[in-house]
Amino acid sequence: xLTISHLTKSYGVTKAVNDVxxxxxxxxxxxxxxxxxxxxxxxLRMTNRLSDPTSGSIRWNETDVSAxxxxxxxxxxxxxxxxxxQFNLVGRLDVLTNVLMGRLATAPAWRSMLKMWGxxxxxxxxxxxxxxxxxxxxxxxxxxxxxxxQQRVAICRALVQEPEIILADEPIASLDPRNTKIVMDALLxxxxxxxxxxxxxLHSLDLARGYCDRLIGMAGGRVVxxxxxxxxxxxxxxxxxxxxxGDVMDAPAVxxxxxxxxxxx
Numbered sequence: 001x002l003t004i005s006h007l008t009k010s011y012g013v014t015k016a017v018n019d020v021x022x023x024x025x026x027x028x029x030x031x032x033x034x035x036x037x038x039x040x041x042x043x044l045r046m047t048n049r050l051s052d053p054t055s056g057s058i059r060w061n062e063t064d065v066s067a068x069x070x071x072x073x074x075x076x077x078x079x080x081x082x083x084x085x086q087f088n089l090v091g092r093l094d095v096l097t098n099v100l101m102g103r104l105a106t107a108p109a110w111r112s113m114l115k116m117w118g119x120x121x122x123x124x125x126x127x128x129x130x131x132x133x134x135x136x137x138x139x140x141x142x143x144x145x146x147x148x149x150q151q152r153v154a155i156c157r158a159l160v161q162e163p164e165i166i167l168a169d170e171p172i173a174s175l176d177p178r179n180t181k182i183v184m185d186a187l188l189x190x191x192x193x194x195x196x197x198x199x200x201x202l203h204s205l206d207l208a209r210g211y212c213d214r215l216i217g218m219a220g221g222r223v224v225x226x227x228x229x230x231x232x233x234x235x236x237x238x239x240x241x242x243x244x245x246g247d248v249m250d251a252p253a254v255x256x257x258x259x260x261x262x263x264x265x
Contacts, residue, residue, distance in 0.1 A: 001025050002047070002165060002197065007056035009042050016042040018221035019056070024214075026164070029191045029198045031212035031229075033205060035241050039221040040201040044167045047199070048082045049073055060165070078105035081158035083168040087150040091143030095134070095153050098142050099125040102160040121160075128156040132186055148179025155186050159194075166190065168200040172207070184211050205237055 002024040009017040017039040024030055032040045045051040047058055049065060058065040060080070068076050081102070089098045103121045117125075129135040132152045142150060151171055158166055168187060172180040188211055191198045202208045208215055209229040217225030217232075217240045225236055 001061060002199075003057075003059040004043075004047070005057045005059070007043070007046060007058065008054050009039075009046055009051065010054040015221050017046065017053075020218075020221075020223050021056075022216060022223060022226055024197060024199065026197055027191070027195050029188065029211065029213045030200070031208035031215045032199060032201045032218060033203070033208050033215055033225075033240060034218035036203075038218040038240075040218055041169050042221075043218070044082070044169050044199065044201060048077060048080050048167055050082070074105060078161050079164045081161045081163035081166045083151075083154050083158050083166060083171050085170040085173045087147075087154045089142040089150055089153060089157075091141065093142060094139050095129070095142055095145070096122070096125055096138040098153055099128060099156045099160055102157040105161065124160050125156070128159045129153075131159070131189075132156060146179070147175050148182050151175065151179070151183045152186060155183070155190070159190060163196060165197040165199065168198065170201050170203065173203065180207070187211070205232065205241075208232075 004023075005021050007017055007020045008015060020039075020043065032043065034040055042051065046053050047065070049058075049068065053066055056066070060076070063076070065076055065080075090101070100117050100121055103117065103124070126135060126138065129138055132155065134149060134152055134156075137145065137149060137153075142153060145153065155171075166187070171187070172183050175183060184207060187198055187200060190196050200212070202212075209232060212229060215225065215227065215229055215232055216223055217236065219240055224239060225232070
């Protein structure tokens with residue numbers, strides 16, 4: 001279980017995240033919603049320890065994540081994979097090598113620096129690409145791919161880390177509707193097929209309703225909503241988004257996951 005207790009991140013007198021507390025049981029697909037500047041990205045970056053909290057604590061099961069340093073912190077970042085809005089791939093490298101970067105924590109430093117990946121690592125990376133129907137792109141440069149393909153490569157890179165939890169920070173923000181659906185289906189498949197906890201920042205309320213087991217709504221750095229998607233009424237949406245509420249309540253997306261899960265809004 002991920003336990004966030006009284007987590008705060010201050011920048012001078014501004015509190016980007018303000019006294020946030022919640023628990024996420026293993027295996028949940030949680031959407032974090034709210035307008036830009038609500039504190040969603042800061043929350044995920046602190047959870048991964050890319051940013052240190054000003055106060056409060058982050059725990060994963062019995063581990064105090066907020067106290068980790070050195071090798072233990074690197075191990076946490078392996079088990080808590082991060083997917084970014086801008087993919088964070090190395091464009092000049094081929095797709096397979098980008099995915100293999102997710103194996104850095106499991107390989108000796110000298111081997112990874114020399115790109116001397118083991119056969120097991122290559123098999124794991126290729127299997128991940130197969131899972132998301134992009135194995136034929138393995139030898140292609142990452143910067144020659146579409147945005148949707150690049151995000152699927154980034155998801156594969158996260159998956160080969162063999163994580164217990166995946167944090168996705170607005171993973172579909174720069175994608176068209178078709179690729180949005182492909183990427184959200186991929187995250188849902190990881191969650192349901194592998195049992196990996198997924199925490200995903202989303203702007204569209206209908207996508208959040210359609211894909212997530214639970215929604216955490218943030219406004220002004222605080223949690224103002226924490227419930228199942230069915231409880232997200234238009235009144236709650238207006239509290240979260242104000243005048244933007246009409247813009248973020250799009251036509252619902254329907255996920256084709258193969259698990260018989262009703263995920264349309």
